[in-house]
Amino acid sequence: MTESTAALVPEIELEQISMQYPAAFSDVLALQDVSLSIAKGEFVSLLGPSGCGKTTLLRIMADLIQPTGGRIEVAGKSAKEARLAQRYGIVFQNPVLYDWRKVKQNITLPLELKGVKKSEREARAMELLELVGLQKFADQYPWQLSGGMQQRVAIARALAMEPEILLMDEPFSALDEFSRERLNEELLSIWSKVGNTIVFVTHNISEAVFLSDRVFVLSPHPGRLSAVAEISLPRPRTKEMRNSEAFFRLIAQIRDSFEGV
Amino acid sequence: MDGPLAAQVATQEDPVTHQTITASQKAKRKAGDGKASRIWLPLAGGVLFFVLWELQIFHRIFDLKTYQLPLPSAIGTTLVKNFDLLVNYAGYTLTEAVLGMLIGSALGFAVALIAAIWPRWGSGGVMIVASLNAVPIVALAPIMNLWFGADIGSRIAIVAFTTMAAMAINAHKGMKMIDPLALDLMHSYAATKFEVFRYVRITSSLPFVFTALKINTTASMIGAIVGEFFFASRGLGYLLSNSIKVAKMPLGWSCIVIAAAAGVLFYLVVERLEKVFIKWHPSQRA
Amino acid sequence: MNELSGLSRLRFLPAFLWAVALIALWEIASWLLLEVLQVPMAQSKLPYIHEIVSTFGQYGNTLANEGWVTLTNAALGFALGAAAGASLAVLMSASKWMERLAFPYAVASQMVPILGLAPIVYGIVRDEQAARIIIAAYITFFPVSLNMLRGLRSAHPYALELMHSYAAKPWTIYWKLRFPASLPGLFSGLKIAAPLAVTGAILVELMGAQHGIGVIMLRNLYYGPSHTYMFWSTVIVGALLGVLSYLIIGWIERLAAPWQPEFRSKGGGR
Numbered sequence A: 001m002t003e004s005t006a007a008l009v010p011e012i013e014l015e016q017i018s019m020q021y022p023a024a025f026s027d028v029l030a031l032q033d034v035s036l037s038i039a040k041g042e043f044v045s046l047l048g049p050s051g052c053g054k055t056t057l058l059r060i061m062a063d064l065i066q067p068t069g070g071r072i073e074v075a076g077k078s079a080k081e082a083r084l085a086q087r088y089g090i091v092f093q094n095p096v097l098y099d100w101r102k103v104k105q106n107i108t109l110p111l112e113l114k115g116v117k118k119s120e121r122e123a124r125a126m127e128l129l130e131l132v133g134l135q136k137f138a139d140q141y142p143w144q145l146s147g148g149m150q151q152r153v154a155i156a157r158a159l160a161m162e163p164e165i166l167l168m169d170e171p172f173s174a175l176d177e178f179s180r181e182r183l184n185e186e187l188l189s190i191w192s193k194v195g196n197t198i199v200f201v202t203h204n205i206s207e208a209v210f211l212s213d214r215v216f217v218l219s220p221h222p223g224r225l226s227a228v229a230e231i232s233l234p235r236p237r238t239k240e241m242r243n244s245e246a247f248f249r250l251i252a253q254i255r256d257s258f259e260g261v
Numbered sequence B: 001m002d003g004p005l006a007a008q009v010a011t012q013e014d015p016v017t018h019q020t021i022t023a024s025q026k027a028k029r030k031a032g033d034g035k036a037s038r039i040w041l042p043l044a045g046g047v048l049f050f051v052l053w054e055l056q057i058f059h060r061i062f063d064l065k066t067y068q069l070p071l072p073s074a075i076g077t078t079l080v081k082n083f084d085l086l087v088n089y090a091g092y093t094l095t096e097a098v099l100g101m102l103i104g105s106a107l108g109f110a111v112a113l114i115a116a117i118w119p120r121w122g123s124g125g126v127m128i129v130a131s132l133n134a135v136p137i138v139a140l141a142p143i144m145n146l147w148f149g150a151d152i153g154s155r156i157a158i159v160a161f162t163t164m165a166a167m168a169i170n171a172h173k174g175m176k177m178i179d180p181l182a183l184d185l186m187h188s189y190a191a192t193k194f195e196v197f198r199y200v201r202i203t204s205s206l207p208f209v210f211t212a213l214k215i216n217t218t219a220s221m222i223g224a225i226v227g228e229f230f231f232a233s234r235g236l237g238y239l240l241s242n243s244i245k246v247a248k249m250p251l252g253w254s255c256i257v258i259a260a261a262a263g264v265l266f267y268l269v270v271e272r273l274e275k276v277f278i279k280w281h282p283s284q285r286a
Numbered sequence C: 001m002n003e004l005s006g007l008s009r010l011r012f013l014p015a016f017l018w019a020v021a022l023i024a025l026w027e028i029a030s031w032l033l034l035e036v037l038q039v040p041m042a043q044s045k046l047p048y049i050h051e052i053v054s055t056f057g058q059y060g061n062t063l064a065n066e067g068w069v070t071l072t073n074a075a076l077g078f079a080l081g082a083a084a085g086a087s088l089a090v091l092m093s094a095s096k097w098m099e100r101l102a103f104p105y106a107v108a109s110q111m112v113p114i115l116g117l118a119p120i121v122y123g124i125v126r127d128e129q130a131a132r133i134i135i136a137a138y139i140t141f142f143p144v145s146l147n148m149l150r151g152l153r154s155a156h157p158y159a160l161e162l163m164h165s166y167a168a169k170p171w172t173i174y175w176k177l178r179f180p181a182s183l184p185g186l187f188s189g190l191k192i193a194a195p196l197a198v199t200g201a202i203l204v205e206l207m208g209a210q211h212g213i214g215v216i217m218l219r220n221l222y223y224g225p226s227h228t229y230m231f232w233s234t235v236i237v238g239a240l241l242g243v244l245s246y247l248i249i250g251w252i253e254r255l256a257a258p259w260q261p262e263f264r265s266k267g268g269g270r
Helices: A054-061 A079-084 A103-113 A118-131 A147-158 A177-194 A205-211 A239-243 A245-259 B002-019 B024-054 B057-062 B072-081 B083-117 B119-132 B137-148 B152-176 B180-188 B193-231 B236-245 B249-277 C002-036 C049-094 C096-109 C114-125 C128-152 C157-165 C170-206 C213-223 C225-256
Strands: A010-021 A028-039 A043-047 A069-074 A088-091 A165-169 A197-202 A214-219 A224-230
Touching: A010 A054, A010 A197, A028 A054, A028 A069, A028 A197, A028 A224, A043 A054, A043 A205, A054 A069, A054 A165, A054 A197, A069 A079, A088 A147, A088 C157, A103 A118, A103 A147, A103 C170, A118 A147, A118 A177, A147 A165, A147 A177, A177 A205, A177 A239, A197 A205, A205 A239, A205 A245, A214 A245, A224 A245, A239 A245, B024 B057, B024 B072, B024 C096, B072 B083, B072 B249, B083 B119, B083 B152, B083 B193, B083 B236, B083 B249, B119 B152, B119 C002, B137 B152, B137 B193, B137 C170, B137 C213, B137 C225, B152 B193, B180 B193, B193 B236, B193 B249, B193 C114, B193 C170, B236 B249, B236 C114, B249 C114, C002 C049, C049 C096, C049 C128, C049 C170, C049 C213, C049 C225, C096 C128, C114 C128, C114 C170, C128 C170, C157 C170, C170 C213, C170 C225, C213 C225
Parallel strands: A043 A197, A043 A214, A088 A165, A165 A197
Antiparallel strands: A010 A028, A010 A069, A214 A224
16 A cells, blocks of 8 residues: 555556536536556545536446546456446445345345345345444334434445445535545445555545545646645644644645635 | 325426537437427327327227227317307316315315414324315215305315315415525514514415415315216206216217316416416426 | 334334324314305215214225225236236337337327226127226336336346346346336336226216125216215225225335335445
C-alpha cells in the first residue's frame, strides 16, 4: 500500500476518456480526455463540484455506461469483462438495500446470483458483518438500521465477491458530519484488512484528503482532470491527524487548485 | 402518495437513456418514432380487434352466434338509429351519477373533516365508512329502492353511498399528511385551529380530494347503471338490462358504448377541474 | 409485545364504540319508524337488528352455504383475472411494444363502467357459473395489471444498476428484484379488486342463477314484507363477503410481503 509498491502494478487505466451526452440544442461534454492510472491497492478519490463528471467517470469504470471516446482497462481487462468477472464491488449514494431481505440476505445476494452454496454464503455473510461490526443485526430488516449502518451493510455486500476493486460513489454524502467521520475511519480500517483498490467519489475535500493516497481533482464544463494531489499523511491515519497542520495545508492546497480554474 | 411514485417512474428512465446515448443521432431517431408508435400502435391494435370481430373470427374461435355477440356494424347501426333515446337516457343516468357523487363526496369530506378535527374519535368513523366501501352495490339497490322509491332518488342514494368511502379515506389522508414545518409556521403566526384548517389542511388535502373524485366518477357511473338494472323505468342501465332480456343485443351494446363515452366525458371534466384548482401541485407540472 | 397489543386495542376502541353507537341508533330509529311514526313497511325499510340476528341464528346454515357458493365462484374468477392481469403487467414491463399496445386500453377501461357489462356477458354465455367467473375475472384484470405494472417499475434505478454490476441475467433481475418490488403494487390492486369481484358475482346471481347469496336475496325480496328479516340477512351476508374478501387479501399480503412500511411496528425502529 505504500507509494513505491503502488506505482508498480496498475489496476485501472483510463486513456483519453470522453463522454458526450446528446442534448436538445448542443451536445453536452460531460468528460473530456481524462487519462489516469490507479495502482493496485491504492486508495484514490475523485473530487470535484457537482457537474464535473466524477460520478460519470466512476460509472464508466463500473461499465454502467460506455464512454463515447477513449480506452479503459480494469484489472487487465476491458471494463465489461471486469464487470462480468465480478472484479469490482460498487457502493452507491443510497444503500439500495432490498426491503424484503434481511440484512444477512442482502449481503448474500451477489453470492446467490453466482450460485454459491447456501452454507458458504451464510458463513461469508457473517464474516463480512463482523468486518463492518454489525454481527448483531444479521437478522434485522434494513429499515431497522440507521442510515450509517445501512451504508455499512452496502459496503459488506460490495465486498461479498472478494473483488480487487471497490468503487464508491459519494457513499457517505447523505450522512451527518459525525457519522461520516466515523465511517471514514471505519472504511480505512476495513481497507487495511482487505487491502483492495478503492476509487472513492466525493465533493468533500477533507474526506478526500483523510482517506486517499492520491486525490484526482476534476473541474466542470467540460469535465476534465485539473490536478492530482499526493496525500503524504502517514498510514494508518488517525482521528488526531484531522487536527494536524499537514492535514489543513493539504486541504488548502486542493482548495486553491479550484480557485485557479 | 402519488407524487413520489410518479417521481420514481420518471427517474427510472435515466439508466435507459444513459445506455442509448452511445450515438446521439440514433437516440434522437428512436425518440421520434417512439412518439409515433405511441399513437399508431394502440390505434392499429384497436382497428385490428374490430376487424377480427367484424369478420366473425372471434365467433368462430369461441363458437358464438351473432345474436349472442353482435357485430360492430350492427351495434353502430342500432346506435345511430336510437341515438336520441340513448342520449336522453345518458343524460338521465349522468344526472344521477353527478348528483349522487356530489352528495356522497360532500358527506365523505365531512367525515374526513370531523375525523381530522377530533382525531381520537374521528378516525374510528373513517374506519367504519371505509368498511362500507366493501359493501356490494347490488345489495344496496333494493334497500335504497324501499327508502326512496323507484325514482331518481334511489339511484342518487346508491351513488352517494358508494362514493362516500373513497372521499373520506383520501381526504382524511390528505389532511393528515402535512409537512410539520407548515404547521409550525402557522403556529408561529398564532393561528387558531380554524385558521390552520382554512389555510393549510384543506388546501393540502385538495390533491387527494381530486384523486378521490376521479375514482368516484367511474364508481358513480357504475352505481347509477347497476342501480337502474333493477327498479328503474328510464336510464342506460334500465335500457341495457331490458334489451338483453328481450335479446336485443345490439341495443344493449350501444348502451355500453354510450355509457363508456359518458363515463370518459365525466372523467375528463373532473380532470379539467383538477387542473384549474390545483395548478400548484407537482403532479400538474409539465 | 404486550404493550403493543394494548396499543392496537386502544386504536380500535373508537371504531368499536362507533359501531356500538350506530347499532343503538339503528335500533332506536327502527322503533321510531315502527311504533311512533307508524311508517308503512317500516320493518322493511329499517328492521330491528335483533330480529336480523335471530334470523341469522335460524337460517345460518343456508346463508353460510349460499354465501360460500358466491365466494368460491368470485374467488375462482378473481384468481383467473389476477393471474391474467399480472401476466399482462409482466409483458408490458418487459416489452415496450406490448406496453404501447395495451397500456392505453388498460387505462381507458378504468373509466368505463365495467359492471355494466355483466348483463352482456350473461347474455353471451348464458351459463350462471361461467358468467359469474368471467365477470369476476374481468373486474379483477385491469386494476391488478395497472397496479402490478406500477410495482414492477418501482424498482430503484440504483437497484437495477446494482444488478447490472453483478452481470445478472434479465430473468434473474425479475426474480430477485422486480417481482419482490412489485408485491405492494400487486396487493393494492388485489385489494381494490376483491370486493368488486364479489359484487360482480352477486350481480350475475341477481340476473338469474340457481345458487348463491344473490339468489336468495332476490327470492326473499319478492316474497315481500314477511321475509324482510331474511332479505336483510342476505344483504348483510353480501356486505360481509365483500369485507371478508378484502381482509383475506390483506392477511395474505402480511404473509407474502411483511417487510412493507405499513406493517412496521412503531417502537422497533431505531
